[in-house]
Amino acid sequence: MIKKIAKPKVNLCLHVTGKRDDGYHLLESLVVFPDGGDEIIVRQGKDLSLSVSGPFSDDIGDISDNLVLKAARLLQQHTGCRQGAEIELVKNLPVASGIGGGSADAAAALLLLAKLWKCSLGPEELQDIGLSLGADVPACLIEKPLIMAGIGEDISEIDPFPGFYILLINSKTKVSTPEVFKNLNIPVDRPNIEPFDLTTTGPLFSLLNSCRNDLQPAAIKIAPDISKVLCVLEAQSGCKLARMSGSGATCFGLFELKVTADTAASKIAQEYPDWWVKVMPV
Numbered sequence: 001m002i003k004k005i006a007k008p009k010v011n012l013c014l015h016v017t018g019k020r021d022d023g024y025h026l027l028e029s030l031v032v033f034p035d036g037g038d039e040i041i042v043r044q045g046k047d048l049s050l051s052v053s054g055p056f057s058d059d060i061g062d063i064s065d066n067l068v069l070k071a072a073r074l075l076q077q078h079t080g081c082r083q084g085a086e087i088e089l090v091k092n093l094p095v096a097s098g099i100g101g102g103s104a105d106a107a108a109a110l111l112l113l114a115k116l117w118k119c120s121l122g123p124e125e126l127q128d129i130g131l132s133l134g135a136d137v138p139a140c141l142i143e144k145p146l147i148m149a150g151i152g153e154d155i156s157e158i159d160p161f162p163g164f165y166i167l168l169i170n171s172k173t174k175v176s177t178p179e180v181f182k183n184l185n186i187p188v189d190r191p192n193i194e195p196f197d198l199t200t201t202g203p204l205f206s207l208l209n210s211c212r213n214d215l216q217p218a219a220i221k222i223a224p225d226i227s228k229v230l231c232v233l234e235a236q237s238g239c240k241l242a243r244m245s246g247s248g249a250t251c252f253g254l255f256e257l258k259v260t261a262d263t264a265a266s267k268i269a270q271e272y273p274d275w276w277v278k279v280m281p282v
């Protein structure tokens, strides 16, 4: 049996830089993968099977369409491997919420099954399989601070990168990714996110403060209560930046210290018991 935590993808900033002929938007985004997330467990099995548990298991829809099973089938096709696996997914992350839970699960399944089945696959081949599953999967395979460009396939890791704490909040509002992109006005300018000297949080937070998430205004138009979440985060002592991740609706606050992030989380969880509130280290 082998297992792995599928870490969420958090877009600390996201700029839309253009549109491809097929309608997909070109992005530039600084992404991190905080510690915590879904759990994927794989065992040798006769066929391919998936069981799902955890607090958000009811939200993921039809199991046969699950990205974990799609990843497993694609890996079999690419490698000619005909072994089976029993896969367990513990769904701890809210679904369709802008933190790429499905993409993280698919990436974790690819990594675990390639190991379980002893597939001889280079990192580039794995990246190609990942991209065919979703734009965020290549980044989720790396799971380190990075800048993604194109639609997600053009990746540059950022090293060194400072540590900090991220407070994630999802008010359980759903926003559809295609609808957000449809409502988007592509900005004419693009802040520079070339990282420099990111050994401490100071330069990172000031870089991020000069950036945006271009999908945020469109998502707020669809789900106005995202603004409420952002206001609540901004009001917390020690919160250096509050923003939405991906196409929403999950928002995050950045904190230098664990104690201030934990204090803010307890206060918010008490005041808004229906919200999903989580502190994770980066």
Ligand SMILES: C[C@](O)(CO)[C@H](O)COP(=O)(O)OP(=O)(O)OC[C@H]1O[C@@H](n2ccc(N)nc2=O)[C@H](O)[C@@H]1O
Binding pocket: 011, 023, 024, 025, 026, 027, 029, 098, 100, 134, 135, 136, 151, 152, 177, 178, 181, 246, 247
């Ligand atoms: C916004 C991000 O979360 C940033 O990390 C991702 O780029 C989302 O990428 P994704 O998971 O591939 O998004 P999907 O949920 O598959 O995309 C749904 C729809 O959103 C639109 N879409 C998505 C990604 C993108 N770069 N441009 C788009 O225009 C397309 O109409 C697409 O059919």
Ligand SMILES: Nc1ncnc2c1ncn2[C@@H]1O[C@H](COP(=O)(O)OP(=O)(O)OP(=O)(O)O)[C@@H](O)[C@H]1O
Binding pocket: 059, 060, 061, 065, 066, 067, 068, 094, 095, 096, 097, 098, 099, 100, 101, 102, 103, 105, 106, 136, 177, 246, 247, 248
């Ligand atoms: N393992 C999975 N976990 C979550 N959702 C899944 C999974 N497999 C398939 N899905 C489907 O994928 C859709 C998107 O879910 P996901 O949680 O990945 O979205 P997201 O966080 O908005 O991603 P992104 O940030 O890439 O837009 C959901 O509608 C869900 O039904």
